[in-house]
Amino acid sequence: MSHVIVTGAAGFVGYVLAQRLLRDGLNGTSVRKLTLLDVAFAKAPQDARINQRAGSIADAVFRDAAFAEPVDAVFHLASIPGGAAEKNIELGRAVNLDATIGMLEVLRTQPKPPRFVFASTIAVYGATGSAPMSEDTAPAPNLSYAAQKLMGEVALADATRRGWVRGCALRLPGVVARPGDGAGMISAFMSQLFWKLAAGEPITLPVSADGTAWWISAGACVDNLLHAASADLPQVVYQMPVLHLRIADVIDALAARFGADRNALVSFAPDAFVQANFAAYPPLATPRALAAGFIHDGVAENLVTSALQTKGNEP
Secondary structure (H helix, E strand, O other): OEEEEEEOOOOHHHHHHHHHHHHHOEOOEOEEEEEEEEOOOOOOOOOOOEEEEEOOOOOHHHHHHHOOOOOOEEEEOOOOOHHHHHHOHHHHHHHHHHHHHHHHHHHOOOOOOOEEEEEEEHHHHOOOOOOOEEOOOOOOOOOHHHHHHHHHHHHHHHHHHOOOOEEEEEEEOEEEOOOOOOOOOHHHHHHHHHHHHHOOOOEEEOOOOOOEEEEEEHHHHHHHHHHHHHOOOOOOEEEOOOEEEEHHHHHHHHHHHHOHHHHHHEEEOOOHHHHHHHOEOOOEEOHHHHHOOOOOOOOHHHHHHHHOOOOOOOO
């Protein structure tokens, strides 16, 4: 029986992860207590094992209280996303970096080092250019959010070296299909594309049809997060495997499922910044991550099927 903490638990990936933990446990062990942290929750939990705590992980008092009981695994998903972190550098740093370091400091006092899975981001690479990339490509962040996540990776690696935690940072690609308008997320169009076409509604994308992105469904993403907390891994930081697809490839896969008329619902108004940072990704090779047991969705059709199965709602 284990105690697990999830930060950012009211978010899209956090909800899917929490449901999987309650259903399947972690590494063959059932979850005795699941502590969910976020700034707010829309409804009371439906499972007696859930301990909801509403507050900011940037608040040291809240953070210390949440981590007062020993924990077996932490999934740190909470963040201030790219657009919001650019507009409010103080808030972004407090949540994306300072709170991460604060959690690691609290966990160093535990009698047994817990697993600590940190949701990092492909944004650490910055503008990627057109040349093929690999796990060895050097980070070059051009957003404050990305720089803060990269610094969090370094802090986690050091805490793991010191034996405070057993850490794994995963650089997440675009996770789909997140419901809602994706306020504060520059990449929200990637998820909105799925829901708009599924509903037969028009959408104008801020990128071109030939723009390329790295994609993963929430289901496959959660598979990887759980694997990171369960496996003995030879390194701390991994690039999560991705599907490298054109926007047009995803539209075609959605049209194949919902009807050819869906193609006509999409129009394009490319924004230079969004195109450069979210739709100009080259092929990405991740042989070490694949060898370590991490996965992607396989093909565009699988991405569509899995993405539309996980709408996300609060536990």
